[in-house]
Amino acid sequence: MRTYRAFWFLPWVVICLSLVAVFVWTPMFWLLQKSFYAYSLGEAPRWVGWQNFIECFSADPLIPASFRLLGIVMVFQMATKVVPLLAARILYGLSSEKTRHAYRALFLLPWVIPGVAVQLIWLQLIYSDYGLLNRILGWGGQGAPVAWLSDPTYALGAVLLVGFPFVSGLELLLFYAGLSRLPDSVREAAALDGCRGWRRFLWVELPLLKPEIATVISLTLISSIQTYENVLVMTNGGPGFSTALPGFLMYLQAFVYGRFGYACVIGLMLFLVILALVYVTRRWEARIHAE
Amino acid sequence: MLNRFWRHAVLALLALLGLAPLVLVLNNSFRTTAAIYSHPFAPFFSGQKGEGLLAGLGAAGLNYPRAFHELAPYLINTVWVCGVSSVATVVISVLLAFVFRMGTFPGKRWLEVPFRLALLVPGALLIIPTYLVVKQLGLLNSYAGLILPYTVGGLIFGFFILSGAMATFPRELVEAAQMDGAGPWFCLWQVLRPHLVPTCTVLGLMTFLGSWNNFLWPYLVNSDPSLHVISSGLFFLNDTDTAGDLGLLYAAYVLSILPLAVLFFLGTKYFVQGLSAGAVKE
Numbered sequence: 001m002r003t004y005r006a007f008w009f010l011p012w013v014v015i016c017l018s019l020v021a022v023f024v025w026t027p028m029f030w031l032l033q034k035s036f037y038a039y040s041l042g043e044a045p046r047w048v049g050w051q052n053f054i055e056c057f058s059a060d061p062l063i064p065a066s067f068r069l070l071g072i073v074m075v076f077q078m079a080t081k082v083v084p085l086l087a088a089r090i091l092y093g094l095s096s097e098k099t100r101h102a103y104r105a106l107f108l109l110p111w112v113i114p115g116v117a118v119q120l121i122w123l124q125l126i127y128s129d130y131g132l133l134n135r136i137l138g139w140g141g142q143g144a145p146v147a148w149l150s151d152p153t154y155a156l157g158a159v160l161l162v163g164f165p166f167v168s169g170l171e172l173l174l175f176y177a178g179l180s181r182l183p184d185s186v187r188e189a190a191a192l193d194g195c196r197g198w199r200r201f202l203w204v205e206l207p208l209l210k211p212e213i214a215t216v217i218s219l220t221l222i223s224s225i226q227t228y229e230n231v232l233v234m235t236n237g238g239p240g241f242s243t244a245l246p247g248f249l250m251y252l253q254a255f256v257y258g259r260f261g262y263a264c265v266i267g268l269m270l271f272l273v274i275l276a277l278v279y280v281t282r283r284w285e286a287r288i289h290a291e
Numbered sequence: 292m293l294n295r296f297w298r299h300a301v302l303a304l305l306a307l308l309g310l311a312p313l314v315l316v317l318n319n320s321f322r323t324t325a326a327i328y329s330h331p332f333a334p335f336f337s338g339q340k341g342e343g344l345l346a347g348l349g350a351a352g353l354n355y356p357r358a359f360h361e362l363a364p365y366l367i368n369t370v371w372v373c374g375v376s377s378v379a380t381v382v383i384s385v386l387l388a389f390v391f392r393m394g395t396f397p398g399k400r401w402l403e404v405p406f407r408l409a410l411l412v413p414g415a416l417l418i419i420p421t422y423l424v425v426k427q428l429g430l431l432n433s434y435a436g437l438i439l440p441y442t443v444g445g446l447i448f449g450f451f452i453l454s455g456a457m458a459t460f461p462r463e464l465v466e467a468a469q470m471d472g473a474g475p476w477f478c479l480w481q482v483l484r485p486h487l488v489p490t491c492t493v494l495g496l497m498t499f500l501g502s503w504n505n506f507l508w509p510y511l512v513n514s515d516p517s518l519h520v521i522s523s524g525l526f527f528l529n530d531t532d533t534a535g536d537l538g539l540l541y542a543a544y545v546l547s548i549l550p551l552a553v554l555f556f557l558g559t560k561y562f563v564q565g566l567s568a569g570a571v572k573e
Contacts, residue, residue, distance in 0.1 A: 001462045004475040009396040016387050016446065017405060022424065023443040024409045030420035041426070087305055090298050105559050106306040111566065112551040113313075116506040116522045117544050120529055121312050124540070130331050132315075165308045170566055177567070226415035229507045233526065247415070254419045255511060267416045274413050 031264050031271065039261035052265045063266075066246045069156060070225065073245065077224045080166035081216055085209075087167050088175035089201060104176075110168040119233040122162045123149070149235050152242040159234050159243055171216050178212035179205065210288045218281035225270055225277075246270055313548070320354055320541040321347040327537040350538060358542035364517065365524030366546075369503060372434055372520060376441035377498040381491050383442065384449025389479050391450075392457040393465070409447045422511060432515040437508065445498035452568055456490040457483065493565040496558070500565075503551060521547045 035052055037045040056063055087107065094100050110118070126132045127148040134145040148158040182205060190196070190204045206213075228247030231237060237244040237252060244252070246266060254263035319327050321335035330337075335347035390396070391403055414421075421440060430436035460483060468482045506522035513519065519527055525547055528540060555562055 001465050002469055003395045004393055004478070005395050006475055009390045009394045010398075012386060012390055013396065013402050016383060017402060019439070019443050020405060020409055020447065022428075023421065023440050024412055024417075024447070025405065026424050027417040027420035028412060030423060031417060034420060034423070083305070087302065090301055093298060094302075101559075103302050103306060104563070105556070106310065108559070108562065108566070109552065109555060110309055112500060112504075112555045112562070113548050114504045114506065114522045114525070117525055117547050118312070120525060121316055121544055124537075125312055125315055125331070130328075132332065135332065165305050167305045167309055173563065173567055222413070226413055232507070250416075250419065251507075254422075260419060260423065263419050267419055271413065271416050274416070278411070 031267050034261050034264040035268050037261040038259075039264075040258040041260070045261070048261070052262045055262065056265045056269065062241055062244060062249055063246070065241065066244050066249050069243070069245050072156065073160065073227075074221055074224045076160050077220050078217060081171050081220060083166045084169075084171035085175050085213075088172050088179060089205070091172075092176060092179040104172070107167050107172055108169060110163070115229060116233055119162055119230050123234055127158055150239050152239050155235050155239060155243045159230055162230060162234070170219070174212050174216060175209065178209045182208050210291075211285065214281065214285045214288050218277065218285070221277050221281070222274055225274055316541050316544050319537065320358075320545045321351045322538060323350045323353070324536055324538040326350070327541070351542070354538040354542035355546070357536075358539050358546055361528060361539065362521070362524060362543055362546050365519050365521050366550075368434075368518060369520040372437045372441070373499045373502045375434075376438045376445060376502050377495040379438070379442045380445030380449050380498045381495045384446045384453050384494060385479070385487065385491065387446065387450050388453035388457055389475070389483070392454055393475070393478065406447060406450050410451055414444060418507065418511070425512060430512075432513050432518055434518070436512045437502070437520070440508065441498065441502045441505075444501070445494065448497070449494045452490055452494060453487065456487055460486050489561075489564070492558075492561050493568055496554075496561050497565045497568070500551065500562075 034045070036047060036049060038048045038052075039045040091100055091103055094103070124131070128134075129145040129147070131148075133148060137146065146154065148154045186204060186208065187200070190200045195204060226247060228245050228251060231243050231245055231248045232251060235243045237248050247270065250263045250266040250270070253259045253266065315332065318335050319331070322333075326333070335350070336344045387406075391399065425431060425436045425440070430439070464482060465478060468478055473482065504522065506526065509518075509520045510523040510526060513523065516527065525543060528534070528543055534540070
């Protein structure tokens with residue numbers, strides 16, 4: 001095949017590149033650069049050296065607390081992936097393709113609903129004083145309504161529970177594709193050895209799904225670092241700072257306290273955490289694929 | 292694993308639990324605010340306190356026009372922003388991928404690197420410096436402040452998947468067209484187009500969906516109420532004097548969900564492909 005040459009190729013690439021430079025690479029560079037400044041809107045940025053970093057790593061008690069919360073969120077999010085795994089397995093076992101597609105559509109539907117709508121709906125319908133949760137507890141004899149989102153004991157759990165039963169979307173499709181990828185001969189061999197049902201799922205299929213499981217784990221970890229919109233909508237970090245995840249602190253420092261430089265340090269730190277996670281999980285995935 | 296009955300029971304229960312809040316919202320959108328306050332979970336046709344099928348339709352007749360009146364400006368903004376970003380994303384990505392895959396120009400090898408690397412940048416963490424860039428450009432409180440970042444985000448992903456789609460196109464077909472003297476535009480429009488349409492649909496849909504559902508960015512960048520989009524508008528409705536008007540709010544939720552839900556059922560296939568393709572990006 002002969003490749004084309006035209007006068008507009010290079011200018012066009014340069015135009016696109018400048019768009020990417022302005023909206024991706026400049027922010028990336030500024031994340032690093034502004035970390036060294038005391039920077040608030042309407043004031044001239046002032047160079048402060050490592051001061052923001054020092055405060056972030058040793059003087060700010062909210063940072064370690066927020067990372068503990070992030071740890072809880074990560075463990076919880078990974079645990080919820082059991083649901084799409086089981087749902088995908090059961091779905092895969094259905095014989096009628098029509099039924100499979102119908103269920104799949106129902107499971108995927110929540111994905112097109114704006115997240116903020118879901119969070120606001122849960123806020124009002126499930127967690128308010130007159131909400132579903134308090135109503136159910138009321139039937140069980142519990143008297144006074146619990147303020148789920150303003151009680152530090154429950155707030156984080158309440159935010160995480162939004163989206164119950166956690167079956168929607170990407171994970172379901174990934175696991176489903178993984179199950180369709182497994183050759184029939186594996187299942188037949190297992191059946192010949194008398195391995196069926198739950199045992200076949202646990203000891204034959206699950207180990208073969210390792211690549212998909214690795215992908216889901218790495219996606220979950222990375223996305224849980226980037227998720228803080230739900231906290232902003234539902235609890236605004238509160239009560240106190242009991243739901244203030246690192247991402248939320250970044251938002252808070254910049255847009256509420258007006259400390260953009262300090263917020264960039266938090267952003268940079270999260271960026272490095274993600275980079276490390278990507279590196280580790282890519283290596284792990286490569287090893288799984290090599291097996 | 293399970294017998295037939297239990298399989299269906301488990302799947303139906305999961306689907307039901309997942310969609311239950313939506314059903315409650317839909318139900319409440321057919322009830323008056325007073326009725327919702329006194330019995331938040333009664334079905335609208337239950338016949339309690341003067342409620343019933345007809346009364347429900349009457350309440351909906353009051354709720355929906357008012358919700359639409361509040362949401363209409365936001366809906367127009369959203370459709371405008373999402374429409375322009377997704378069309379721009381598709382056009383720019385196609386031309387860019389074409390130039391890189393089918394063309395030659397000086398510096399080609401090196402110029403591709405910044406596009407490829409940008410795929411690895413986690414956008415959600417760049418929200419603060421991107422805000423500063425948009426502010427510096429004077430784009431706060433403008434459509435461009437939303438459209439440009441969405442389009443750039445889309446084009447990075449689009450370049451990636453369209454490069455892939457063009458790489459799998461049979462070279463012989465392009466050669467045959469070239470024998471007949473096909474220039475670059477003819478090649479793109481007449482030879483490649485049929486092959487690229489599905490990928491472009493997926494790309495457009497993903498960009499549309501992503502910008503429709505994005506809340507934090509429009510919330511931060513466009514604080515002017517006349518520029519709110521659906522998501523920031525819903526948040527706003529909950530924060531102002533409409534907050535106590537539950538009938539209106541529930542109708543507003545339904546209105547914000549409906550357009551994409553309809554689109555989803557019309558083209559489930561493309562959404563499924565898009566979701567799977569999106570996994571590569573993250």
